[in-house]
Amino acid sequence: MPPQPAFYVTTPIYYISGTPHIGHAYTSIAADVLARTARAHGPARALTGTDEHGQKVANAAAAAEMTPQQYVDSLAPTWRELAPAFDAKFDDFVRTTEPRHQRACLALFERMREAGDVYEGVYEGWYCTHDETFWPEAKLVDGRCPNPECRRPVQWLSEKNWFFKLSKYNQPLLDLFRGDPDFLRPQSRYNEMMAILEEGLEDFSISRSSFDWGIPLPGGGVLYVWYDALISYISGLGWPDDPDGLYAGFWPGMHLIGKEIARFHTIIWPAMLMSAGLPIPKRVFAHGWITSDSGTKIGKSLGNAMDPFAMKAEFGADSLRYFLMREAPFGSDFSISMEKLRQRHNSDLGNDLGNLLRRSLAMLQQYRNGLVPQPTEGRVQERVADLPALVNEHVMCLRFREALDEIWNLVTLLNRAIDEQKPWELYKHGRGVELDALLYDLCEGLRWLSLLLFPYMPSKATEIWHQLGLEGTPELPWDEELVWGRLAAGTQTNPGAPLFPRIDPPAA
Ligand SMILES: [Zn+2]
Structure with missing residues (x-):
């Protein structure tokens, strides 16, 4: 670029x-x-x-x-x-x-x-x-x-x-x-x-x-x-x-x-x-304007449904930021409710992104003592070549939601790679080369996600960065960092707390 x-x-x-x-x-x-x-x-x-x-x-x-x-x-x-x-x-x-x-x-x-x-x-x-x-x-x-x-x-x-x-x-x-x-x-x-x-x-x-x-x-x-x-x-x-x-x-x-x-x-x-x-x-x-979703019950303790500080107290700043940028095209009106926030938090963030990090690092821990393997010919690499330019273009044209859709394609791709290649079977059958290739793709893919998501979720993206064993923050030039294979073999990962712990609705 x-x-x-x-x-x-x-x-x-x-x-x-x-x-x-x-x-x-x-x-x-x-x-x-x-x-x-x-x-x-x-x-x-x-x-x-x-x-x-x-x-x-x-x-x-x-x-x-x-x-x-x-x-x-x-x-x-x-x-x-x-x-x-x-x-x-x-x-x-x-x-x-x-x-x-x-x-x-x-x-x-x-x-x-x-x-x-x-x-x-x-x-x-x-x-x-x-x-x-x-x-x-x-x-x-x-x-x-x-x-x-x-x-x-x-x-x-x-x-x-x-x-x-x-x-x-x-x-x-x-x-x-x-x-x-x-x-x-x-x-x-x-x-x-x-x-x-x-x-x-x-x-x-x-x-x-x-x-x-x-x-x-x-x-x-x-x-x-x-x-x-x-x-x-x-x-x-x-x-x-x-x-x-x-x-x-x-x-x-x-x-x-x-x-x-x-x-x-x-x-x-x-x-x-x-x-x-x-x-x-x-x-x-x-x-556009944000309206409250009057049909939805709002948690009793939260008072005014439109109070951003109350929403932050419940979901955290990053989850609220993500919701606001993902929920509707920028420029359109949309409605917000605690239930909608909870859904995106638990599903997009907890299940898709949070679990990807947790599963990937847990398997790396179990099969390779938490050490990033040697990069091999990646299957993911060619699929993401255009991603940084695409995300940047969407954001600069105020298409925040579309940018997140593109980033989520990578989340989905990595989750699918785990489900399809079944690393536990690769391990069981001693297919070490394939296992290393997959584990490397997962870690490097997560490093890319950390960089790409930093503008949306600065503190959670930094947590991903640290769990990958990287120092500092992912506030770095994309041209230098979004190059496939930069994650060094031998990096000691550092799995931590779940990124987005599940939030259940208040008891009726
Ligand atoms: Zn007036």
Whole structure:
């Protein structure tokens, strides 16, 4: 595989009011799988963080009798813990209240003003505080917020604001979408945004003057919270303070988002960058929503079925990561339940993968004192030659499930080799050469699985690595490591505890 250019992926900068739910964990895990796969081929960075301004935060702070800064400081730790709790490794965490971010916002605003794209006007219209979004009268549904997930009352605002000439970028955005259909995936979101572009864009208010919890602008008012939050994707790379550093090395990157925020990320954000003369993101991928499976009984002790921390407590981070990436194509909605998690945990992970490791190492222990035999002409080798490239391509195209299907073909192949070749009979009949060939294939196949599964299940993949008697972690370059036969003969394996102990449903 040729080396890949520096890779950069972001989660949305999570709105700090509220608590992390399974959807946030899902996006962070997907970004982590991407970044870990990319790191196996070259430099890669992943960014997450919190969006801390806006009227909703100011209101919540007032209700809690805190200053807005005290309020966001009290919430930020919960969000910082989200990624590590699920073994997701980010290189940076941006808070939009940080000075480095505020400098970037003001610098971008200035560039857009120099381009003649920012002007003062009076904004009159309807505002949904919950979504921090202005809505034109015609879009309201029964006088309420048109977001189907919201439908809250809207308030009439009339204030002097800064406007961005978004309409000027209508045609360039149409050209972008038509010229690169992969700019926004999946297709359903692309079609939605194309419809908005074809209907025509109106100029867009990018400041607020009726409250002050935001990044202050020279001459009064604060930046609109969405305008501010989007800029974190480059402030998190040190723009504009250090344009030759991370920004030059990693921008433009890829954004993972929930489908409800596609308009901000694929229309407003690229237009802001075009205006400022900066490159637009390479790709935006809007994933689907996770719903709870209401027909299924949830364990009593677990409370909220959608609490990712409760799911992790029951199944472990790796099992939950695997489920989320395997259960549905990325981009589709799907439902989650403890029963579904339990099924995948016991079947895919316990029976298929866990037993493969346990059986293989137990036989090696019994027949060869746990020592890896000499490599011989492998039967598995030719079957896996294309596997690393295929898995990498699937992941880079956000086909996480398909990548896992390919990896599982190797799991199945190795399990079948045991069932068909019956090593216990080979041993009994003294067919040592065949037995060695099989045992080598199993150990080397497991080493490949450890490397390929590391992005999905970093700690379990590392356990496989250690049980094989290897040191360090499988966070290694695929080009060098996914070469059949690298596992040295004579390696002393080290069988350990079962990888995925069975989890039974709670007693009725
Ligand atoms: Zn709303």
